[in-house]
Amino acid sequence: MLGLGVGGVAVGMFHLITHAFFKALLFLGAGSVIHGCTEEQDIRNMGGLRRFMPVTFATYACGMLALCGFPLFAGFWSKDAILHAAHGWGVSRGPFYLGAIGALLTAFYMTRQMYYVFFGPQRVTVASVGAAAPAAHAIPAEEIEPVFSPRPGEVCAIADPHESPSVMTRPLVILAVSAVFLGFVGTPAWPWFQSFLAGEAVRFGWDGFGEPGLLSLMFVSSLIVFAGLGVGWWFYGRKPIVRVTDPDALEQLQPGIFHALANRLYVDEFYNATVIRLTRFCSAFAAWLDRWIFGGAVNLVSWLVTGLGWLDAGVDKYVVNGGFDEGCRDVARGGRFFSHLQNGRVQNYLRVIAAALVVLAVLLLWGHRG
C-alpha cells in the first residue's frame, strides 16, 4: 500500500506478489507448528521446536527472513524497491521513515517469535493443551524437569511435539524456495516483473544498481534489518526462555508499553465504548420508540375509543335511560296516586259524594244569598 501511495505501482505489485508467497509460507508454517504441538497456539508454551520439526523450522526461517527483508531474500528486493520509491517521493519523507521503522519492528518481532517457538527448552505441557491430548505421557510432577514449573504433587505431562507429515511440509518447501528466489525476477539488475507490468521488453544489466542512491539505500535497509534482528537477539536470544511463566523481556523493561500493546492499544475497547455503545443506545431507543411512542399512540387511541364507549354506555345508562326511567316512575307514581280514587271502596265514594254535596250546597246557598 505504501508502494502504491508513493507512486510505485509496479514495485507495490511486486511486493504484493512476493508477500503472497512468504506470508502464505509463514501461515502454513505456523499451522504446521500448531499441529505439531497438538493445537497449541501460545508461543510461550512452545520452545525448542527446532529439534523436533527441522523442516518446519528451516522453511519458517526462510519465510521469516524474507518477511524481514534480509538481503537477497524475496522480501529484500521488493521491500527495498518500495523504500526506494518512498525515498524518491517528492511530497514528503514521512512515508519513507514510517516504512523504515516498520521494517525495523518487523525484523524485531519476527526474531522474538523465532526464539520463542524454535529455540530454548521445550515448554509444551499437557496443562497447556488440555488433558485429552493424544501425544502425551502422564508423568508425576516430581520427575519433570523444573522448566515446566509444575506444582508439587500435581500429575503433569509433556506433549510430544512432532514434525508434520509430508503433505504439510512439501508445500512449505515449495514456498520457501519461492521466498528465497522469487525476488530475483524484480531486482534492479533484471527488473523483469516491473517491465512485464509496464509492457516493456526486459533487459539485463548491472547498471540497474547504478541508479543514484540505490546502493546506499540498500545498505541502509540491510542495516535496519540487521538492527532489528540484533535487537531481537539482544532481548530474547541471549539467554533461553526457560519457563512458561517467565515474563517477556520487553515486559520487564517497559511494563506500561508492553501492556498497552498486549491490549492492542485498547482499540477494541475504544470501539466498544463508542461505536458499539452508540449502536446499543440507538437500538434501545428504537425499541423504546416502538413500545411507548408508536405503540403508545395506538394504545392511547384504543383507550380513547374504549373510554368513549364507556362514556356512551354511561350516558345511556344514567342520562338517557335515567330520564326515561324517571319519567316512567313519575307516570307510575301518578297512576298509583290516582288509583286511590277508584280503589273500589263504596264507603269512600259515598264519603266523597257526601262531601261534594255539602260543598255544592254551601256554594249554592252562598251564591244565592250574594
Added chain:
Amino acid sequence: MITLLTLLPMVGGLLVLAFYRSRDLARLFAVIFAVGALAIALLFWHGLAPAHPGMQFEETHAWVPSLGMTYHVGVDGLGVLMLVLSAIVVLMSLAASWANEKQSAVYLALVLFLEAGLFGTFTALNFIHWFIFWELSLIPAFFLVRLWGGKARARAAAQFFLYTMVGSVALLLAFLALFLATSAPGRPGSFDFVELAQLAQSGQLAGALAQNLHWFGGSPDHLAMLLFWAAFLGFAVKTPVVPFHTWLPLTYAEAPSETTMLLTGAMSKMGVYGFLRILLPIFPQQMQRAQTPLLWLAVATIVLPAFAAWVQKDLKRTFAYSSINHLGYCVLGVCVAVKFTGTDAGLAAEKAAALTGVLLQIFSHGLTAAALFWFVALLERRSGGLRGIDDFGGLRTIVPVFSGLMGIAIFASLGLPGLNGFPAEFLIFKGAFPLAAWATSISVLGLLMTAVFLLTVIQKVFSGPVNSRWEAMADLTTSERLALLPVIALMFVLGLYPQLITGMVHGTVMQWVMSLNQGMRF
C-alpha cells in the same frame, strides 16, 4: 382461468373441512390443492407475454353496473409474481404444518381459504371486487392467530384485525370519493383500477375531483392529497410502514410460526402490491408532491426496525422486525420512482432498476422470511416452544444440518451476494441512490444493522458454548430436509440468476416507468 385459480383453494378448503375427522386425509388434500394452485400459477408465469404491457388473461363480466361494479380480473408481471409467491408460501406453510398435530383439518382449511383470498386480491382489478378479497383474506388470518396462537393470541388477533380495518376503512372512503368524482349524470362512476389509472395519468381525474367534489371548500389539489393519504394509510398499515407497524411484532410472535410464514411471506406483500397497483398508477402526482415525507417514512421503516431487532430477545420478534425492515426497502424503491425532474429521461433507467428491485425484493423476502419462520417452527417443535435468543447456544455442533440450512436462510436475508436477497436490495439501492441520495444513504444503516442483528442470532444460537440442555436435540429428519431443499435451492437460483424474475416483470416495469414519466409531465 383466473377464476378457476381463485376457486381452486376455496373448493379445496371445503373438501378439507369435509374430511375433518381424519387429519391425514385432510393434510393430503390440502397439499394436493396447494400444489394444484402452484401449478396453475406457474402456467400463468409460463403463458405471460413479458414484453406485452398491460393486463393479460383478462375476464370481465357485468356485476352491478349501476354501481360501477364489474367482475374484472387480470394479471400483469406483478400479478403473476404475487400469485406464484403466494402459492409457494402457502405450500411451504402447509409443509411446515404437516407434522404439527395441533393444527387440525380446520386449520388447514383456513390456510386454503386464505390462499383464495390472496389469489382474489392479486387478480381483481375492480376496487369493490378487490376490496372484498382484501377483507376476506383477513378473516382466516384472524382465526388462525386467534385459535392457534400463543399466550397473548387474543390481544394480538384483535389488534391485527382492528388495525388493518382502520386502514381499510380509510381506503374505502377514498375510493368512494373517487367513485363519486368520476360519476356523471346518467353514468355511474368508476371503481376500475385500469380506468382510474388512465384518468389520473391523463389529468382528467383532478378535473373530475374539482368538478364533482368540493368538500369544506378545499381546493382539488388538497382533496386529491387527502384521498391519497387515506388510501396510503390502508397500505401503510398492511405493509407495514413505520409508525403504523406496532401490530406486527406482536402478531408475528403470537401467531403459530406456520401462520407467521403466511403473514410475512404473502400477506405483508398485499401492502406493497397496493402501493404498486393502486397508489403508483392512480396517485402519481400526489406521491410526487408528498415525496419528501414519504421518503422519511421509508427511511424510518428501514432503519428503526433494524435497530429495534437487535435488542429483541425472542427469535420471532427479531425476524418480525427484520421483516418490517425488508419491506421498508420496497417502500423506498416505490417512493423514489415517483421522482420527476422535468427533463430527466435518463432517470428512467434508475426508476426501472428501483422498481425491478422492489419486485425482486417482494419475491425474495417472501421466500426468505417464510423460510426463516419455518426454521423457527422446526426449532420450537424441538425445544418445546422455547425460542428466546439466549435459550440456545452451540446448536451448530448438535444439529449441524439444521444450523447450516437456517444459516443459509439468514445469510439470504442479510443480502449475501449469491443468494436471493442480494440482487433485490442491490437493484433498489442502485436505482434509489441517484434519485434520492440522502434517503438512500441513511437507509444503508439499515443494511448494516441487519447484518449486525442477524449475525448476533447466528452467534448466540448456533455458536458459543453448547447449552447442555439441548444435547439430545434431533437434527432435521430426511423428510424435513427434502421439504426444505427446494426452498434453499430457489434461494441460490434467484441469487445467481435473478433474470428469472426480472425478465418476467420487465414489460410491467417499463410500462410503469413510461406512464410515470408521462403522467408527471403537466
